Amino acid sequence: MSKANISSIPIRSRRAVLSGLAVTAALPIAAAVPAAAAHTIDAELLELGSRFEPLVDRYYVARKRWAPLLTSAHAEHHREFGTEWSPESSAALHASCERFGVDAASEELSAVYEEMEPLAEAINASPVNSIEGLRAKALVALWEVAPLGAAETEFSFDDAYPFQQLFTAVAELCGLKDKMLATGHKLPDIDNGDDDADEGEEA
16 A cells, blocks of 8 residues: 555545444454453553554544645645546645645545554554454554545545455454365465456556
């Protein structure tokens, strides 16, 4: 996912949420451990989650500021140029973004993203042994299902990567990881799939 030019392209977000994972607590998860023990066995994961959660809130607040500004800039551009794209129209869009304050909002959003990405990767890579730890992984998914475009108002479920990560975490917590491995199957390589799709679009 590239945020290189966040002021002029929709934000790409890659992962999904069970933000109401409190529901999961009611399910018969055999491998779940008491909350007190979770702070010992999932200590590192919970610490990562405690740092990540306020960033999720900051990200969505920043996105809420950024999205209408970029939508307004695009609307102004569309009124003047329609769907035409040329050096002149591109320069006009850039000027609109500056005038509406999109650039400053984009920088704020990108800054939060840069803080979040390494934490999200660390959380996804961590083993999970508790509901509290699973909640940390769900927070990553909540971040990664942000709407793709500035004008969109619904979570995006187009990217399978967040669901793969969350499904694997659920399987691990439920004691099903060995059973998954015993099948001889593995999760699809989404990165390669995205590359293939991009190549097809370019072609």
